[in-house]
Amino acid sequence: MSFSLSTVFRPLTRAVTYTRWLHQLIASVAGTLAGFVHGGTFRSTGMEVWLWIAVLPVPVLLAAALIPAVRRVEGLQAQLLLTPGPHGPEERAGTGISTTPSLSWRDRGRTAGWLLLRLAVGVPVSALTVQLPVLSFAFLQAAAGHRSHFRGLPTAIDTPHGWYALLVPLPLVVLLVVAVSAGSLMAAAAGLLLGPSAAERLAVLETRTERILEHNRLAQELHDSIGHALTVTVLQAGAARAAGSPEFTDRALAAVEETGRQALTDLERALRLLREDVPHPAARPVLADAERLLESARAAGSTVRAELSGPLAALPGPVSREGYRMVQEALTNVLRHAGPVPVSVRIAADADALELEVRNPMPACPAPAAVGRGLRGLRERAVLLGGKAVAGPDEDGQWRVHARLPLARLR
Structure with missing residues (x-):
């Protein structure tokens, strides 16, 4: 009752x-x-x-x-x-x-x-x-x-x-x-x-899909940025301890500081993007900043020979930003799997396409991770931009990462 x-x-x-x-x-x-x-x-x-x-x-x-x-x-x-x-x-x-x-x-x-x-x-x-x-x-x-x-x-x-x-x-x-x-x-x-209506439901679905893709992109960027920073830090710390030179230790600590600062900047930007109340996150690095990556690899002990050509500063934003991450991932893989070996980097832009190439001697025992998440992410970035990326041994016995990103349709 x-x-x-x-x-x-x-x-x-x-x-x-x-x-x-x-x-x-x-x-x-x-x-x-x-x-x-x-x-x-x-x-x-x-x-x-x-x-x-x-x-x-x-x-x-x-x-x-x-x-x-x-x-x-x-x-x-x-x-x-x-x-x-x-x-x-x-x-x-x-x-x-x-x-x-x-x-x-x-x-x-x-x-x-x-x-x-x-x-x-x-x-x-x-x-x-x-x-x-x-x-x-x-x-x-x-x-x-x-x-x-x-x-x-x-x-x-x-x-x-x-x-x-x-x-x-x-x-x-x-x-x-x-x-x-x-x-x-x-x-x-x-x-x-x-x-x-059906159109509204489709718009909501597209917004949700874009949000998921954006989160996946942020996860990939954090993987690239933080992975690069940790790799450089580990190599610098090991090299400084083995060298026993105060001058080398100072240079190693400076490289660790700069790399860590950049990684913190990337982390803060990613976290700000995840907060809906921040409309203008910090700018993402572009290929015009590629020299910073090259110096980071040099500070880790690698001899880097770089060839940069074309109007890199005038590249479309998406291509320039994703190109930076692709070079970063390639250099991180070199340091992680081959150590401080000589590296050849070529970044060339023209009216039709952007080409990225990173070469290095292959280690005596290649690590299985060389074909893992990092290189998969590199290929995915290229495909999203309508291009193609390949990675593997070349005819000279070196490890080669090559990507070509079309530019004509993005201008």
């Missing part, structure tokens, strides 16, 4: 019951205004007034549905009044109710259906909200021994009697059941008629 009572009275304790009720009452405002414009509407009696209120605004609502902004207004109102709980941006996005203007005739048709449904449900609920409390009051008067006759009631209560007291709560219970049921109906209908 306690469960049944709590189930019956629970809607009375929920704020959404009353906001949904208000949403239904608002639906009759258009009909009321139309009734004032249409002479004689409110000189009718009984239910005729409510029939006029339900019919008169139909042409106006159909015309309003053609206005794109009406769908946005109705969506916002439905989110605020029909859905329970907090109404922050994230919570509103999860209601399944769209707040974007109509983008197609299908959207306009769904908006028209929604407006007509609001009218068809709201007017009867408004009528009952006015009439049923009056009926309860009439029953109360009859129970007190007074004859009552209120305008709008189907019949007068001509014979007062105390047993009418038993009927006093009945109209109010009926009103509550109707209001709660109609509110639930409108909440469900809002998801169908004001829910995202």
Whole structure:
């Protein structure tokens, strides 16, 4: 019994019951205004007034549905009044109710259906909200021994009697059941008629996909940057300990400091990108900064012979940024798997393409990781830019990483 009572009275304790009720009452405002414009509407009696209120605004609502902004207004109102709980941006996005203007005739048709449904449900609920409390009051008067006759009631209560007291709560219970049921109906209908269109769902899916790709790109960049920094640091520390020279140790510590500082900058930029409240993250390194990579490899003990040609500073941003990471990954692999060996780096740009090439002597025992995540990421970067990257031994017995990225279609 306690469960049944709590189930019956629970809607009375929920704020959404009353906001949904208000949403239904608002639906009759258009009909009321139309009734004032249409002479004689409110000189009718009984239910005729409510029939006029339900019919008169139909042409106006159909015309309003053609206005794109009406769908946005109705969506916002439905989110605020029909859905329970907090109404922050994230919570509103999860209601399944769209707040974007109509983008197609299908959207306009769904908006028209929604407006007509609001009218068809709201007017009867408004009528009952006015009439049923009056009926309860009439029953109360009859129970007190007074004859009552209120305008709008189907019949007068001509014979007062105390047993009418038993009927006093009945109209109010009926009103509550109707209001709660109609509110639930409108909440469900809002998801169908004001829910995202196919184009909106596709746009949301594309945004989500772009976010995932961006996170994957950040993970790859952190792998490249932090991996390069740790590799250089380990090699510098080992070389400084083996050399036993204060001057070499000072140079090694300076290289470790510079590499670590750059890695911290990359880490901070990546973390800032993951925060939605930071619109302008720090700039990413580009191929114009490639000399910094070469100096880092030299400081780790490698002899680097570099050939840079072409307008590197004028390269398109995506190509220049991804090219920098590709060179960084190639040099990191050299230091990690071959140690401080001589390295040849060629970066050449022309009107058609950017070519990147890194060569180094192969170690006596090649590490299996040489074909692992780093080089896979390098190939993926090239493919995303419409190019191609290869890595492996060449005819001279050296390890060669070569990438070609097209430029013509990006300019």
